[in-house]
Amino acid sequence: MVGIKALFGLKKDGIDPKATEDIAKVVEICDGASSCGSDCEEEMAELAKGDKVYEGLKIDHEEPLYNSSKPPKVHFVVPTSQMDWEHDACLEDTSSVQYHIYDWCQKHNDEFSGVGNGQKLSCAVSSLPKDIMDVEVMRGTKNNVLVLPHFIWINGLESGKVDQTLNELVPKLLSPELAIDKLVEEYSMLSRAIERSFVLVCSHTRRDKRCGIMAPYLKKAFDQHLQKQGLYRDNSDFRPNGVNVAFVNHVGGHKFAANVQIFLKDPCILIWLGRVKPTNVPFIVDGILVPEKPKLQWPEKVRCVQKYASW
Template identity: 40%
Template sequence: MSFFKNILGSKDHTKEIAEILPIAECKAECLASECHTKFPNSAEVKGADATADLWMSTKPYALHCLVSTGKTDWQHDATDTPLSLENHLSQWASNNSRVAGGTIKVSCSSLPNHDHENLTGDVLILPYFVWVKGCPNGQIGDVMSELVPKLKLAEKGKISLPKELGGVEIAVDPSHAYVFLCSHRTRDKRCGITAPLMKKEMDIDLRDRDLLRDFGDDRPGGVTVAFINHVGGHKFAANLLIYLRSGENVWFARCRPTNCKAIISETILGGGKVWPEYLRLAQRFSPVKW
């Protein structure tokens, strides 16, 4: 019997969720024999309350800024390194929620950092699918203060995206979707073990569909699966955040390799279809056609 069929006491939020995103009609799990990977016993979610209500167990946010670090694990507080791009960005975000129209989430990602001296860096801004490229660390706050209002205007069709701000390149990301998995082993061993296995399973299926985009492959319409630092709710590992170019933002939890095929087919390629029993958060943003 499915692990999730054993969940008792969880409230049914299907009606509420259906007002945001469509509900998938097919099963969320394939047979274990159809998977290439599986979680070892040591990586099973232990100590988690299987009856905990996942829905809205994390707060909505307006903007997600992901700093490219090329790493899969970070110090306990990933954005606390003084003078780093992520530290400057985090400080800016904590004081500028009004500019974005809501909370600004800042994460470190495994997306590659091309400056080995870490004096400049790249930031992916979601749900806008926009890059800030090669920004000097101390300049990121000024760039974001100028860029975010322009993104809000572009969302309303009132302005086009600038190609540079203050000498820093601004570029559109051509991807169909991004998938982020928490791999922050320093914060929780479960994430460090489960995230690579989830990525392997997703990569295999995406490669079979010719949709997998490894770093440096910028063909349009693809899907990139990457790692990020702590996002909260380690007891719900594996946590999986999805951004679709069409505006959907989905946050699944308690995911396993047996869920990957269905997530790709129904959520990523099926217009954001979801399963309420796996869902922590669902948001629909206005898509921007760059």
């Protein structure tokens, strides 16, 4: 089998001891032992085909990854059923839900700078499915919105009600006294996400082709390995406690492709990885997504980590 160091390119990608120490405060760093099953060599040989594509891309392996991105306080994810968007994805349509959420976040980031965990309010569009049977959704003026790291949905949010809704909801989401169950009971438009984790893979080709090229390889690798673990869920599978892998627009740092954001419901952690290759995926699944207590094999791939409050 290919060695762990060869798989993850440790000769090129480095990290200083202080960064490793900071990361270890949030997620356990393990010794690099693989939990890959008996068919590991066959799986890795198939995934290595995607690695060859990765090696042909111009990726920055010199700049340290840690702290090259900012963890969100609240991250709004808007379904579009797409995997690519215009350059400024949230700003394509000024009447859309994502436009109004993005605008609200930009105006209120400073207001919430001193509360909650994380550094900013953010909005993304995603490949998560939208309701194509709803005319307003198809026009972009209404949508369901996933709220991370809180793992709740704002259902049927209308563009004209974004400001009013977020003015009321976000202070409660960032309150140290937040109880998600009570919040969901209080607002009929809210519901809990049933997934145990969301994996968001940047696929924004029109912004930069590197993530766009690698995203399909990564999603296929995640889906196949999650199936082996009984955690794969497609859009018609509503069993709880699975893993949903979706494409998202520009997250920043395309030179660190591929970018993968992992939101874990329990223990309420974000692990944001860069320079991810297809052969990394089984180790991400087996080490981070399967165990109750995630373990990280390669701190040199971490762009940021964030521990959130338990709700």
